[in-house]
Amino acid sequence: MNTSTEDWIAVVYPESVRSDYLTDQQTGQPEADIVGTVELNKQPGFYRQYLDVGNDGLIHNDELAFRVRLGGDTNSTGLDTTVLVGISFHQPGQTASIDLFVGVNPGPGNRTYLNFYDPGDDLNTSPDTTSVLDYSGPTGSSLTWQRDERDTDFGNYFSFLTVDSTTDHYLADENNTDASNDLGGTGGNDMFVSFRVEMMNIIEAASDLKGITVDENTAMSYVVLTSNQDNAFNQDLGGHDGSTGSFDKSSSTWGDLGGVTMPYLGDEGVVPEASNYALIVGSFVLVLSLVSRRR
Numbered sequence: 001m002n003t004s005t006e007d008w009i010a011v012v013y014p015e016s017v018r019s020d021y022l023t024d025q026q027t028g029q030p031e032a033d034i035v036g037t038v039e040l041n042k043q044p045g046f047y048r049q050y051l052d053v054g055n056d057g058l059i060h061n062d063e064l065a066f067r068v069r070l071g072g073d074t075n076s077t078g079l080d081t082t083v084l085v086g087i088s089f090h091q092p093g094q095t096a097s098i099d100l101f102v103g104v105n106p107g108p109g110n111r112t113y114l115n116f117y118d119p120g121d122d123l124n125t126s127p128d129t130t131s132v133l134d135y136s137g138p139t140g141s142s143l144t145w146q147r148d149e150r151d152t153d154f155g156n157y158f159s160f161l162t163v164d165s166t167t168d169h170y171l172a173d174e175n176n177t178d179a180s181n182d183l184g185g186t187g188g189n190d191m192f193v194s195f196r197v198e199m200m201n202i203i204e205a206a207s208d209l210k211g212i213t214v215d216e217n218t219a220m221s222y223v224v225l226t227s228n229q230d231n232a233f234n235q236d237l238g239g240h241d242g243s244t245g246s247f248d249k250s251s252s253t254w255g256d257l258g259g260v261t262m263p264y265l266g267d268e269g270v271v272p273e274a275s276n277y278a279l280i281v282g283s284f285v286l287v288l289s290l291v292s293r294r295r
Contacts (some may be wrong), residue, residue, distance in 0.1 A: 001065070001159035007170035008047035008067055010040040011222060012101055012270055013239045014263045030072030030225045032081045032235035033189060037184040039204065043170050043183060045069045046224050046238050047082040049196075050267040053260055054076045059216050059266060060203065065196035066102075068224055068238075069163065071184025073191050078181050079104060079160050081113050082230045083193050084132065086119065086223035087202065090272070095253055096260040097124040099210045100202070101132055104158055104195045111149040114195055116228070122251055126253045132231045138208035143201050156196070163190040217261035219271045223254050 036045025046066035054061055066085050074080050084103035101117035120131030129198045137145040147157050163181045165172040171179040181189045199214075206212040224238035239258040254260050263271040 001155065001157070001196060002161060002167075004024050004169045004172070005047060005067070005192075008065075009269065011046040011048050011224075012040060014260075014262055025288045029074055029081070029106065029187075029235070030071050030184050030186045031074040031079075031191065031227075032228065034224065034236045035069055035071045035185055035237050036225060037183065042176070043069070043179065044166065046222075046261070047265065048222075050264075051196075052267050053283075054102055054271055057216065059199045059214070061255075062199040062266070064199060064202065065194060066222075066246075067192055067194040067226070068226075069183070070191045070226070072182075072186040072188050072192060073162075077179045078106070078110075078194060079236035080106055081235065082106070082227040083195075084117070084225050084227065084230070086130075086225070086254075088221045088223070088254075089206060089210075089214065089218055090221065090263075091219075094099070094224055095125050096223075098130050098223060098254070099212060100123070100135075100205045103230065104193060105149065107230075109148075109150075110158070112154075112158060113118040114147040114154075114197075114203055115200060115231050116145055116197075117230070123124070123260075127233050127237075130233075130235075130254075135205070135209070137201070138204055141204055143198070143204060146202065158196075159192070161194070162169070163194045167192055216266060219265045221263045223259045224260045286289075 034045045037043045045068065049065040051063040053063060068083050082103060082105035084101050086098035086101050089099050090096045101119060103117065104114050107113040110138070118133040118135040120133055123129040137143060147154055158163045161167045170176050171181055184190050203214045206214045208295065219277045225233055225234040227233055228235060231293055237257060248292045265271050
């Protein structure tokens, strides 16, 4: 959680949509502002890290982490903003719908919490048709569905770090004269909020909430947003230029707003275009069939 961005992958948006626009949060709080440069190879606002635990090609023991760059630390007392990542398992060509949320938020006892959330039973294709409901996992699950700062290993799952030459590898290179630790323009350093979840939680939640089977061939797209509470969307949406005015929640889908990232497949990175993806999956199935026949 404390590593440099050199160990993370910038999350890509379609059609060259930047990971976020500067000072476009709805309430003027720097800590709620997702910030990033236009160029993904410089200082993006949204990162992903996939950990293939055991290096065995199977996802059941793997881990998935996210890092979001925020425009500052409002009160210098830790995280004061809810940061949510919506996960969508939609297929190429389908309208993206959020199937579950994972995120961190300031909660009771002045502690940071890491939670999963249910997006509700509506279409989940837009802010107006998506909810953020408490979720504690399927009945009988043996997994951990909520973590907070009372847990001795919480530092393995969450960090809130100052953006500097230690945490931002682009900033560390003195040749990058355009690098900044203050993209938010607040006069202070930006902040990285990072959190990690286990793939088994995602597998169980997807099955329980939406009846979706997640395996090694399941692609995931993301929606990242901030809020001043963990049951609403009222601050910033990654990929969307909020400085142009408020968006129409009743008619704009997450994709219309520029908020849906490209799909990712495990640790393989961005999934190719739909036709190429179908070709790759088809080839993979053919190989498995040939191998099975030889046994």
